[in-house]
Amino acid sequence: MEVTADGCSVEVYLLLPPAGEPEIVHAALSPGASILELGCGAGRVTHPLVELGHPVVAVDDSPEMLAHVRAETVCARIGDLDLGRPFDAVLLGSHLVNTAVDSDRHALLAAARRHLAPAGRLIVEWHPPEWFDAVASGQGGRLGEVAVELADVVREGDLLSATVRYSAGERRWEQEFTCRRLTLEEALTSADLIFDGWLTDDRNWFAARHRRRG
Secondary structure: OOEOOOOOEHHHHHHOOOOOHHHHHHHOOOOOOOEEEEOOOOOOOHHHHHHOOOOEEEEEOOHHHHOOOOOEEEEOOHHHOOOOOOEEEEEEOOOHHHEOOHHHHHHHHHHHHHOEEEEEEEEEEOOOHHHHHHOOOOOEEEEOOEEEEEEEEEEEOOEEEEEEEEEEOOEEEEEEEEEEOOOHHHHHHHHOEEEEEEOOOOOOEEEEEEOOOO
16 A cells, blocks of 8 residues: 555545535636646646646655646655746645644745746635634544544644544545644745635635735
8 A cells, every 4th residue: 555755545545536625726716727736646636627727737745646647747845846937826735734844834835935926826725723623533524435534633732633534445544644723924924925815614725925015
């Protein structure tokens, strides 16, 4: 079974369907807008975005994940990425911005900003502050044929650690994670970006853009 450096099972990510993410991104952009997708995994969101008419460059640091992506791909750590070309939109999904390590978050956002066209939009999926108060062990649901359950939730200051348990038939997978509670200012200021609107009513998605000068 292929597992990425951060503990993701490639097998389970191939089973997971999109859960409305492509439509959220598409609705936030102009038709045919070019997208740089950071942390694309196995293409769960990439492929529907391409079908919706967007040229997508998909970035991940896992060759095993990228082997399944049907789009232009780049194998790289997001923080190190410098393609030397701008995009109409940069997509930072999968709650990556809530990384527990401040320097990693700063590197993610700096990479997003340097690839964002002057009038472009950064599209971010995050855990809003209220999620940290409400989440609990035992919560879950289904994504396609995969049952998902959260376990072992532990809070320590602004950090929350937990284990995600996936199951499909007789197959089982687990992935541990730690994430940090952020304010919008903490999420954006380090990269000189500003808030550009909520994209969903539950405030799990928002847009940002370059800070205008002068």
